Amino acid sequence: MLDLRQYNSLGEALRAALERWPEEVCLIEADRERENVRLTFRQFKESALPLARALQNAGFKNGTRAAIIMTNQSKWLISAYAIFFCGGVLVPLDYKLTADEQLQLLAHSKAEFLVVEYHLWRVISQAEGFSNLAARGVLVTEAPAGVDLAGAKRWEEFQAEEAPEFVARQRKDPACIVYSSGTGGRPKGCVLTHENYLEQCVALTSLYPFWPGVRYLSILPTNHAIDFMVGFIGPFTCGAAVVHLRTLRPEYIREAFTRYKITYMSLVPLVLKNLERGLRERFDKLPSGRRRMLNALVAANRALTRRRPKLWLSRSLLREVHAAFGGELRALFVGGAFTEPATLQFFYDLGILVGNGYGCSEAGTVITVNDFRPFRADTVGKPLPGIEVKILNSDADGIGEVAVRSKTVMSHYLDDPTLTAETIVNGWLVTGDLGRVDQMGHLQLFGRKKNMIVTEEGKNIYPEDIETAFEGLPVKEYCVFAANYLWPDRTMVGEQLVIVLHLEAGQTITPQLVAEISERNRRLANYKRLSGYVAWERDFPLTASLKIKRAELAGQIRESLERSAVVPL
Amino acid sequence: MSTLQNTTEQILQLAAEHFRVPREKLAADDDFFTKLGINSLQALDLLTRLEQHFHIELPDYELQGVSDFRTLAERIQSRL
Numbered sequence: 001m002l003d004l005r006q007y008n009s010l011g012e013a014l015r016a017a018l019e020r021w022p023e024e025v026c027l028i029e030a031d032r033e034r035e036n037v038r039l040t041f042r043q044f045k046e047s048a049l050p051l052a053r054a055l056q057n058a059g060f061k062n063g064t065r066a067a068i069i070m071t072n073q074s075k076w077l078i079s080a081y082a083i084f085f086c087g088g089v090l091v092p093l094d095y096k097l098t099a100d101e102q103l104q105l106l107a108h109s110k111a112e113f114l115v116v117e118y119h120l121w122r123v124i125s126q127a128e129g130f131s132n133l134a135a136r137g138v139l140v141t142e143a144p145a146g147v148d149l150a151g152a153k154r155w156e157e158f159q160a161e162e163a164p165e166f167v168a169r170q171r172k173d174p175a176c177i178v179y180s181s182g183t184g185g186r187p188k189g190c191v192l193t194h195e196n197y198l199e200q201c202v203a204l205t206s207l208y209p210f211w212p213g214v215r216y217l218s219i220l221p222t223n224h225a226i227d228f229m230v231g232f233i234g235p236f237t238c239g240a241a242v243v244h245l246r247t248l249r250p251e252y253i254r255e256a257f258t259r260y261k262i263t264y265m266s267l268v269p270l271v272l273k274n275l276e277r278g279l280r281e282r283f284d285k286l287p288s289g290r291r292r293m294l295n296a297l298v299a300a301n302r303a304l305t306r307r308r309p310k311l312w313l314s315r316s317l318l319r320e321v322h323a324a325f326g327g328e329l330r331a332l333f334v335g336g337a338f339t340e341p342a343t344l345q346f347f348y349d350l351g352i353l354v355g356n357g358y359g360c361s362e363a364g365t366v367i368t369v370n371d372f373r374p375f376r377a378d379t380v381g382k383p384l385p386g387i388e389v390k391i392l393n394s395d396a397d398g399i400g401e402v403a404v405r406s407k408t409v410m411s412h413y414l415d416d417p418t419l420t421a422e423t424i425v426n427g428w429l430v431t432g433d434l435g436r437v438d439q440m441g442h443l444q445l446f447g448r449k450k451n452m453i454v455t456e457e458g459k460n461i462y463p464e465d466i467e468t469a470f471e472g473l474p475v476k477e478y479c480v481f482a483a484n485y486l487w488p489d490r491t492m493v494g495e496q497l498v499i500v501l502h503l504e505a506g507q508t509i510t511p512q513l514v515a516e517i518s519e520r521n522r523r524l525a526n527y528k529r530l531s532g533y534v535a536w537e538r539d540f541p542l543t544a545s546l547k548i549k550r551a552e553l554a555g556q557i558r559e560s561l562e563r564s565a566v567v568p569l
Numbered sequence: 570m571s572t573l574q575n576t577t578e579q580i581l582q583l584a585a586e587h588f589r590v591p592r593e594k595l596a597a598d599d600d601f602f603t604k605l606g607i608n609s610l611q612a613l614d615l616l617t618r619l620e621q622h623f624h625i626e627l628p629d630y631e632l633q634g635v636s637d638f639r640t641l642a643e644r645i646q647s648r649l
Contacts, residue, residue: 247628250610270608270610522636526600526609
């Protein structure tokens, strides 16, 4: 079992791994059928240390914040290690945000350095708020020769020969600031400590171990908590390898499984369903005799693995199916959004283990995950070792708000003591999710108490964050809500956002007004759009500082209107 | 060399064929996620189809922040 007790920081733990397995491959970067990079731990170190020295020469110190905005690729991990080596605090930002959103979070995090891919930098440097960018050092990767970098430096040339100085950190020091939301509205920067990550890493690898030779296929964005842990810290501290794929196209993901003999991969329900669809289509095309044979083998596998998985048996019974996944796959991890039990069962019957889990950035990464002892398709599994879960204010069915206590829970929200106090109460992280713990200790989820939605792609959308898109709408006031927050229905599928419109006296909802809402809605990213609107006739309850009392307004709407009052957009 | 208008027209034609919708139902300014009822993976699938047609390579990031046919056409046009 992995023991990280002797390390105080991610930098220390990673540095030890780099020394321990110098000749093992730790990182492969593939783009379609091409392999761009293949590094051993020694080569990885040799790539990162000149960058670390150059950062130190540029004034990078203990506690300096540095952001990364990149797609999954080798320079992401090399840069992150250099930042940790220098005692820095990493701010991993979502490359899929708009440039304005990225600039807003860069300002909020007070990041002094930024590492960014050229195609993203090009957009950021042309954004309206670019002049406010306060970072004093910007490193741009893969910039074409001769282009103007708007004051930034080329990552590839930002190196210094002299050996850098390793900067020690304490376990309680911040390691990362991870934004769980907060574009447009109130940024939620989760400050996660080195202890949070080291504890999470030990807990996760006790259930799903890594070792030299194991290969993890990284397709979820590395800025997300899950990929950062299982696609970087976990494999690296255990001597295993990460395979980056610079495209999410299903055909190349399938090819990567076989080419790189992948052991683990994390994905979101949308990609899992896509894999399921692909397999079902293949099965449907089989001649009837072979199809009957396959069905019999699947039934046999299901019966023989009812109590616990038997990977060797499944691989031998369903050889062709497992060969399509490279033949070495031990488990897929799915989380970030609701996964249908039928999909989990489909894969389990084939002997492909899909570990359905639940977590959030505030809790480090993972809170619960299925351990297959036995397989359950209807839960998000049991708490990881060392993590306590309890249900607050449970109703007659045992359903209440999920709360978590563990060494993996974040320190606080950056610069927001009020929100921190609302979220971490007496040492328990209050998640805002509704759940029940059954007799076997498995957690089942039943919707949310908080005003937010999660898409099938695992994106958390907070209504406050999209309200700015409707600023200046010609109505008296408006407010956006998650429909399930207004009218709870104990489901986590088909979640929608609705806008509540309070019109001026005498004003009516005209086709022009609806057209304007639709037009503004269209400008939002497709996963952030409103599904409908609802008219409301009373003044919104406001705080002394004239902010909407959302919970109170939601309560009033719930009492007066049915969900059927929502008009689809 | 193909004009932007021509490229847009070809994209609309290919999208209509690929997702089996009548061509006349699609317009350059349409949001393809909404109009075609597709998700981000299916949009990547369309990108692959467009690559084959235009004989170019389109990195996934070319789809970032793009949701209408016209902007997609501009991205492709700049690579022709």
